[in-house]
Amino acid sequence: MDQLLQDGQEVHLVASGISCVVERLLGAGGQGEVYEARLESRPVALKWYYSQAPDKDRQQAEVLMSLIKRGAPDKRFLWPMDLATCGDPPGFGYVMPLRESRFHSIVDLMKSRVDPSIRALATAGFDLAESYLNLHSHGLCYRDISFGNAFLDPDSGDVRICDCDNVTVNGDTNVSVLGTPRFMAPEIVRGDAYPSTQTDLWSLAVLLFYFFHTGHPLEGQMEANIKCLDLKAMNWLYGDKPVFVFDPQDASNRPVPGYHDSVLQSWPTYPLFLRNLFTKAFTDGVRDPQNGRVRESEWRQAMIRLRDSILLCGGCKAENFYDVDAMKASGGQAPPCWSCKAQLRLPFRMKIGSSIVMLNYDTKLYPHHIDDSKLYDFSVPAAEITRHPSDPKVWGLKNLTQEKWVSTGPDGTVKDVPPGRSVTLASGTKVNFGKNQAEIRY
Amino acid sequence: MAKRPGGELATRPLHFIWICDCSGSMSVDGKIQALNNAIREALPHMAKVADENPNAEVLVRAVKFSSGATWHVSQPTPVAAFKWTDLATEGETAMGKALSLVAEQMQIPPMSDRALPPVLVLLSDGQPTDDFAAGLRALMDLPWGKKAVRVSIAIGQDADLDVLQKFIGHTERKPLQANRPEDLVRCIKWVSTAVLTAASRPASQVKGAAPLADNVPIPAPPAMAAPPSGAVQGGNVCRIHGEPEPCKICVW
Numbered sequence: 001m002d003q004l005l006q007d008g009q010e011v012h013l014v015a016s017g018i019s020c021v022v023e024r025l026l027g028a029g030g031q032g033e034v035y036e037a038r039l040e041s042r043p044v045a046l047k048w049y050y051s052q053a054p055d056k057d058r059q060q061a062e063v064l065m066s067l068i069k070r071g072a073p074d075k076r077f078l079w080p081m082d083l084a085t086c087g088d089p090p091g092f093g094y095v096m097p098l099r100e101s102r103f104h105s106i107v108d109l110m111k112s113r114v115d116p117s118i119r120a121l122a123t124a125g126f127d128l129a130e131s132y133l134n135l136h137s138h139g140l141c142y143r144d145i146s147f148g149n150a151f152l153d154p155d156s157g158d159v160r161i162c163d164c165d166n167v168t169v170n171g172d173t174n175v176s177v178l179g180t181p182r183f184m185a186p187e188i189v190r191g192d193a194y195p196s197t198q199t200d201l202w203s204l205a206v207l208l209f210y211f212f213h214t215g216h217p218l219e220g221q222m223e224a225n226i227k228c229l230d231l232k233a234m235n236w237l238y239g240d241k242p243v244f245v246f247d248p249q250d251a252s253n254r255p256v257p258g259y260h261d262s263v264l265q266s267w268p269t270y271p272l273f274l275r276n277l278f279t280k281a282f283t284d285g286v287r288d289p290q291n292g293r294v295r296e297s298e299w300r301q302a303m304i305r306l307r308d309s310i311l312l313c314g315g316c317k318a319e320n321f322y323d324v325d326a327m328k329a330s331g332g333q334a335p336p337c338w339s340c341k342a343q344l345r346l347p348f349r350m351k352i353g354s355s356i357v358m359l360n361y362d363t364k365l366y367p368h369h370i371d372d373s374k375l376y377d378f379s380v381p382a383a384e385i386t387r388h389p390s391d392p393k394v395w396g397l398k399n400l401t402q403e404k405w406v407s408t409g410p411d412g413t414v415k416d417v418p419p420g421r422s423v424t425l426a427s428g429t430k431v432n433f434g435k436n437q438a439e440i441r442y
Numbered sequence: 443m444a445k446r447p448g449g450e451l452a453t454r455p456l457h458f459i460w461i462c463d464c465s466g467s468m469s470v471d472g473k474i475q476a477l478n479n480a481i482r483e484a485l486p487h488m489a490k491v492a493d494e495n496p497n498a499e500v501l502v503r504a505v506k507f508s509s510g511a512t513w514h515v516s517q518p519t520p521v522a523a524f525k526w527t528d529l530a531t532e533g534e535t536a537m538g539k540a541l542s543l544v545a546e547q548m549q550i551p552p553m554s555d556r557a558l559p560p561v562l563v564l565l566s567d568g569q570p571t572d573d574f575a576a577g578l579r580a581l582m583d584l585p586w587g588k589k590a591v592r593v594s595i596a597i598g599q600d601a602d603l604d605v606l607q608k609f610i611g612h613t614e615r616k617p618l619q620a621n622r623p624e625d626l627v628r629c630i631k632w633v634s635t636a637v638l639t640a641a642s643r644p645a646s647q648v649k650g651a652a653p654l655a656d657n658v659p660i661p662a663p664p665a666m667a668a669p670p671s672g673a674v675q676g677g678n679v680c681r682i683h684g685e686p687e688p689c690k691i692c693v694w
Contacts, residue, residue, distance in 0.1 A: 002628065030661065105494070107494055107495070107496045110450070110496035111450060111451065111496055112450050115445050115446075116445070116446075117445055117446075118445070147496065180643075182497075182643075210451075214448045214449065214450065214451050215448075215452065219452075224556070227555050227556055227557070227585070228559055228585070228586070228589040229454055229557075229558055229559075230558075230559045230589060230657040230658055231657055231658055231659060232657055259452055260452060261448075261449060262448035262449045262451065262452065263448065265448045266446070266447040269447040316443060318443065319445070319446075338447045339444065339447075
């Protein structure tokens with residue numbers, strides 16, 4: 001039916017001076033259409049704008065040119081690569097990397113059409129937080145974090161972020177997009193503020209809450225009482241009267257059984273440190289938008305800690321969590337599995353500095369575990385759990401690095417652990433990775 | 443076994459009702475065929491929009507009116523399962539009766555007391571021949587009638603724009619004017635995608651929007667071809683049929 005560009009049509013790229021061929025329409029949104037296109041032999045995505053008033057078109061083109069010149073702050077952003085123009089029909093757009101098919105929308109996650117593990121979801125949360133951290137550290141603000149513009153690979157937890165053409169320098173009020181309802185910070189909904197890095201932090205917290213709880217942090221009794229959820233009701237719920245559903249000081253907006261079951265079921269299963277962070281994001285974060293919001297680096301750290309705290313149920317293999325605070329409160333007793341209700345048994349675990357890593361049969365350690373100065377990188381493991389080849393009851397931690405480690409057994413025996421060899425898991429064994437020291441416990 | 447605690451996102455129902463004129467005049471110049479075609483054309487796009495919306499459960503129905511009014515599709519049907527049966531024409535234009543029929547369904551019950559704003563789409567090519575005001579009053583006396591996003595589409599030049607405007611309920615939005623089959627396709631696609639989305643998950647908000655007369659912000663409607671009276675006579679040729687303008691095949 002109607003589409004702005006025709007399949008096979010060529011558009012001209014301004015900076016590189018080459019042409020790009022339209023292949024097929026992928027979808028349409030409020031601002032324009034997105035096509036798959038071919039740039040020389042590479043597949044790319046091409047966004048083409050609906051025509052607006054000439055001054056608005058000019059403004060959008062200027063924003064794009066500045067983004068293209070600046071370059072992507074992070075490889076996870078599907079960032080504008082070059083401005084595209086065409087004489088017939090007159091108009092413009094931009095090319096960007098094409099999203100691979102392994103990435104699914106957050107809507108698929110909300111509708112249970114993809115089923116990532118909690119580890120993959122925590123990795124996706126980490127990726128998102130780090131991407132926005134990198135964007136914000138360049139002085140830029142995203143403005144419209146929501147379901148529609150982040151995508152995840154349910155197997156690996158990798159993310160991609162699209163719709164980067166609304167990105168502006170933080171503090172720029174001369175732009176039109178204010179955000180998407182349910183994700184906009186309360187002060188924007190009320191009309192008291194424009195999008196900024198501070199309001200991006202609110203939207204990021206909402207998206208992460210949706211990730212783990214499949215519900216909205218402000219939708220409880222107050223939402224249940226609303227008959228017609230129209231814009232006026234939304235403005236009241238998300239702007240005028242934002243009350244976190246688990247606000248420890250205000251029980252007026254608790255989730256309601258029958259309406260908010262997902263949140264009610266999932267909230268108590270997550271460790272206290274993560275619940276505390278969400279509570280801060282949606283209580284202090286409402287009262288004090290400037291200083292009360294959770295920073296991306298805090299989310300990043302929490303997602304790493306969540307990954308490290310995953311322990312598998314011995315019965316049903318469901319992912320549970322080592323929650324040291326909850327265990328202290330119950331006299332050292334691990335809770336039952338959230339899925340099969342069997343009593344959980346703690347696996348071997350490793351204390352590295354202040355963090356504790358569960359050593360499940362499939363656990364891997366990464367460079368940041370063995371050396372604090374290393375960046376987070378999940379593509380190259382530094383160690384993995386292995387089973388002894390001839391004695392299946394014995395487990396070990398295999399050195400996947402190029403450096404030698406040194407282990408000290410519970411009896412004080414010191415051994416070298418060269419690359420490719422393993423240190424046997426035994427409570428009290430210490431491992432010196434070179435930079436970091438760790439102790440195995442059971 | 444579920445890999446994660448919790449479940450799917452909770453949704454609210456969004457009722458979408460087509461209210462279609464099937465009076466005798468709709469048989470002239472293929473208007474009813476164009477309407478059937480436009481709705482069929484829009485359904486896959488509507489299903490896609492509903493599919494991409496995690497917050498709403500979109501349920502579709504249709505009313506037809508001619509000498510009387512009756513439900514064409516009576517059960518609220520998830521859009522992915524919605525099947526269109528072609529409408530046929532006969533008789534007069536009982537638009538008031540059609541609105542009364544919709545009003546009966548806007549009461550609680552059968553409406554649930556928690557929902558997203560319903561979307562009501564009135565399509566007509568003529569003048570009501572019954573008590574339109576009584577039907578509209580019955581609808582607007584109900585809370586869900588008032589809260590509904592009401593859109594009207596004038597098919598051709600003879601539609602009564604005044605009643606279609608009254609159905610909308612305020613003057614900031616106008617009835618959509620579909621003078622050609624391709625305009626009707628565009629209008630119906632717009633209603634079943636852009637308006638549907640706005641009713642459940644308003645798109646990114648933009649700065650400087652005027653205060654709303656609607657309880658739901660409705661995006662700008664699609665651009666339509668100029669009505670035939672405004673077309674340049676002589677020399678111009680219909681892009682679709684190659685006939686001299688005004689095209690006898692597609693201009694009603």
